[in-house]
Amino acid sequence: MYFENWALRSFALFYQTLIKIGSNLESIFLLYMRLTWGHQIFLIGAHKWQHIEQTAEFFSQIGMGHSPWLAYVVGSLEILSGICLILGLASRLIAIPLICLLITALSTAHAEDLTRFEFLLTPAMLALQAPYPYLITAILMFIFGPGKISFDHWMQKKIKERHR
DSSP: OHHHHHHHHHHHHHHHHHHHHHHHHHHHHHHHHHHHHHHHHHHHHHHHHHTHHHHHHHHHHTTSOSOHHHHHHHHHHHHHHHHHHHHTSSHHHHHHHHHHHHHHHHHHTTHHHHGGGGGGTOHHHHHTSTTHHHHHHHHHHHHHOSOSSSHHHHHHHHHHHHTO
């Protein structure tokens, strides 16, 4: 009986240590995701702006209308989202329109690859689509926030200090 208690106590201590390590790595992981994918989203938006006519033509080809205005809106949202993710500024707020944009991208520009819902049986099919990692990152930011290494966290600390 004593061995069981000792074993359970040892396991509990080990597990609590793992939880602490994981919790401490959370902000570093979120920072990595923000920097990596935020930078890429920014570059994609900047590319759309640099090649606005080609972007508008592509939107027209996939049935979204030949509108440079739409290309500017999408490019601007991507640039803004990228900057906000990199800085960890208004991350949860910017994640909402970014999620909508990425779901739209998956359901229009990548619809041909996702028809017949085969991706439900073959998840790699969805994971191979270009917008997918960005969508996962946006969902992560919405659910978990930007982490402790961010402007959002810094501003929350300043606000709490002011109200003391």
